[in-house]
Amino acid sequence: MLRLEGIEAGYGRCAVLRGLNLEVGKGETVALVGANGAGKTTVLRTISALIRPRAGRVLFDGKDISHLKPHEIVCRGLSHVPERRGIFANLTVYENLVVGGYTQRLTSKDFEEVYTLFPVLRERAKQSAGTLSGGEQQMLAISRALLSRPKLLLLDEPSLGLAPLVTKKIFETIQRISSQGTTVLLVEQNAHAALKISQRAYVLEVGEVRFAGSSKELQANDEIRRAYLGE
Numbered sequence: 562m563l564r565l566e567g568i569e570a571g572y573g574r575c576a577v578l579r580g581l582n583l584e585v586g587k588g589e590t591v592a593l594v595g596a597n598g599a600g601k602t603t604v605l606r607t608i609s610a611l612i613r614p615r616a617g618r619v620l621f622d623g624k625d626i627s628h629l630k631p632h633e634i635v636c637r638g639l640s641h642v643p644e645r646r647g648i649f650a651n652l653t654v655y656e657n658l659v660v661g662g663y664t665q666r667l668t669s670k671d672f673e674e675v676y677t678l679f680p681v682l683r684e685r686a687k688q689s690a691g692t693l694s695g696g697e698q699q700m701l702a703i704s705r706a707l708l709s710r711p712k713l714l715l716l717d718e719p720s721l722g723l724a725p726l727v728t729k730k731i732f733e734t735i736q737r738i739s740s741q742g743t744t745v746l747l748v749e750q751n752a753h754a755a756l757k758i759s760q761r762a763y764v765l766e767v768g769e770v771r772f773a774g775s776s777k778e779l780q781a782n783d784e785i786r787r788a789y790l791g792e
């Protein structure tokens with residue numbers, strides 16, 4: 562479904578990604594893990610066209626999307642939940658959801674679906690989003706992305722700053738979203754949790770893929786256990 566070929570990207574003169582290759586198959590949940598500064602967010606920003614690659618191509622459903630604008634990428638069926646969520650603090654929960662679905666003709670059924678995933682959002686629909694707890698904001702950011710009806714959901718550190726129980730709930734919901742047919746590319750610091758719910762994973766190190774394989778394989782790899790799983 563998604564293929565990154567030889568991606569080189571960065572900021573100004575600073576090169577971050579150095580010839581990155583990565584694939585996500587339809588229906589898969591693929592994890593992208595790595596240390597702070599490895600370039601994980603830069604990968605997602607490149608896919609969403611928030612930054613332009615200097616070299617390489619991004620293919621989605623077999624078509625080159627490298628030249629598209631961010632809103633066109635959303636229309637093709639990719640939706641990005643950014644690091645630190647990027648919710649619209651001054652809008653209500655409901656208004657944030659409406660903005661997420663601006664490319665679609667939403668019906669009440671669409672809202673029901675996200676309220677079923679995260680019932681707290683129904684209770685908080687009229688509350689200004691900036692006053693939600695961190696966990697609720699993450700739920701809102703994921704729901705907002707789902708309302709664009711993505712084929713591929715890009716998640717950047719959904720567990721960032723959340724308590725263990727909330728993190729568990731978020732990961733369970735990601736599995737549920739995946740089982741309902743959405744393909745997922747999951748960036749995570751929490752490698753344990755990410756490897757548990759993904760089928761395949763990439764380990765990024767200073768802009769390059771250091772390991773790639775099935776998540777089970779990576780969980781069993783001694784070097785990865787030491788470096789990324791704290792064992």
Ligand SMILES: Nc1ncnc2c1ncn2[C@@H]1O[C@H](COP(=O)(O)OP(=O)(O)OP(=O)(O)O)[C@@H](O)[C@H]1O
Nearest residue numbers: 572575577595596597598599600601602603604750
């Ligand atoms: N807007 C920017 N301008 C300049 N350099 C940037 C910018 N954003 C990121 N970088 C640099 O690019 C490198 C990769 O950053 P990136 O955010 O992709 O890493 P990451 O793997 O997502 O890290 P983290 O786990 O901390 O979120 C870092 O060295 C960072 O300082």
Ligand SMILES: [Mg+2]
Nearest residue numbers: 601602603644
């Ligand atoms: Mg990041």
